[in-house]
Amino acid sequence: MDAEKQQNDKLHRRGLMFILSSPSGAGKTTMSHKLLMADEEIKLSVSATTRPKRPGEVDGIDYHFVSDAEFDRMVEKDEFYEWANVFDYRYGTPKAYIRKGLKEGEDFLFDIDWQGTQQLYQQDQQDVVSVFILPPSLTELRRRLESRAQDSAQVIDGRMERARSEISHWAEYDYVVINDDVDECFVKVREILHAERMRRTRQTGLIPFVRELTA
Ligand SMILES: Nc1ncnc2c1ncn2[C@@H]1O[C@H](COP(=O)(O)OP(=O)(O)OP(=O)(O)O)[C@@H](O)[C@H]1O
Numbered sequence: 001m002d003a004e005k006q007q008n009d010k011l012h013r014r015g016l017m018f019i020l021s022s023p024s025g026a027g028k029t030t031m032s033h034k035l036l037m038a039d040e041e042i043k044l045s046v047s048a049t050t051r052p053k054r055p056g057e058v059d060g061i062d063y064h065f066v067s068d069a070e071f072d073r074m075v076e077k078d079e080f081y082e083w084a085n086v087f088d089y090r091y092g093t094p095k096a097y098i099r100k101g102l103k104e105g106e107d108f109l110f111d112i113d114w115q116g117t118q119q120l121y122q123q124d125q126q127d128v129v130s131v132f133i134l135p136p137s138l139t140e141l142r143r144r145l146e147s148r149a150q151d152s153a154q155v156i157d158g159r160m161e162r163a164r165s166e167i168s169h170w171a172e173y174d175y176v177v178i179n180d181d182v183d184e185c186f187v188k189v190r191e192i193l194h195a196e197r198m199r200r201t202r203q204t205g206l207i208p209f210v211r212e213l214t215a
């Protein structure tokens, strides 16, 4: 067990909502997978979506793939923390699982767009940490979307058309990182998470700890 884990075990703290956003193809899914592999204390918030499954995606792991009717039902029953229309489909964060985990001090990773980020800020500002990932250039962004080879040319064109407007939201985020080299970008994302966990206001166990320390 490393020193940071020991510290976290000793001092209770509030869970945080760690958001990664970017224009499509800039690399937030790549960063999310690396973070989930490297950090056993953070869990993915699995969104519900009406978009069709891509090759290799697994229901319940990458998304909860739901019908339009099921999404309507979830909206009606107020089961989402936030939801938005993105690229002709609907995406939303189911509420129950996240609320319970946060109360217990768990951290959650969100791969959501700027609309969802704004909604989470409005509801729960103190627990949100947001990171915007920029591509090094739009040429490279298109190259990545094409090399991922999971979307049709028409879908890729649509995502490229929206890239500028997505990027225009960069200044609404707490942190901005450029994903040029995967490993360098990942180190930065991980450092942000580590530092945010140590924020005094999140470490609710500090007061009793210091009291005991100085008794
Ligand atoms: N720094 C990088 N250099 C080169 N390729 C990269 C880099 N980061 C990610 N990629 C590749 O670019 C493609 C798009 O990345 P990824 O799927 O992570 O993007 P995304 O932001 O999650 O997109 P979406 O919003 O469409 O899900 C993938 O094939 C990924 O392997």
Ligand SMILES: Nc1nc2c(ncn2[C@@H]2O[C@H](COP(=O)(O)O)[C@@H](O)[C@H]2O)c(=O)[nH]1
Residues within 6 Å of the ligand: 021, 022, 023, 024, 047, 048, 051, 082, 083, 084, 086, 087, 091, 092, 093, 111, 112, 113, 114, 115, 116, 117
């Ligand atoms: N507001 C939300 N946005 C979400 C959610 N889940 C994913 N997303 C965003 O949608 C686009 C497209 O994702 P893709 O998997 O189809 O490429 C991307 O920007 C995601 O971040 C959500 O629950 N709420």
